[in-house]
Amino acid sequence: METLILLLALFVLALFLGVELITKVPPTLHTPLMSGTNAVSGITLVGALLAAGTGSSPMLVNWLGFIAVTFATINVVGGYLVTNRMLAMFKRK
Numbered sequence: 001m002e003t004l005i006l007l008l009a010l011f012v013l014a015l016f017l018g019v020e021l022i023t024k025v026p027p028t029l030h031t032p033l034m035s036g037t038n039a040v041s042g043i044t045l046v047g048a049l050l051a052a053g054t055g056s057s058p059m060l061v062n063w064l065g066f067i068a069v070t071f072a073t074i075n076v077v078g079g080y081l082v083t084n085r086m087l088a089m090f091k092r093k
Contacts (some may be wrong), residue, residue: 045072
């Protein structure tokens, strides 16, 4: 029970810190910073694939891994699409 409370407090702290950091970023830096975090999302995707692919884990772990793979893939693909669109704005016509 003590571990659950610690993890919940850590999650709330990370949530608060994330919201504070995102609101402080100026709009001109938002897209380049987002494209830079695609590498982190790629690492998340690798971890999710490892969690989803282990056969000896309980079924809940496999399902949560599958959900994590889905969301991480959406995040990576969306980030690269936004980056591509941003870079296209700077190309000469």
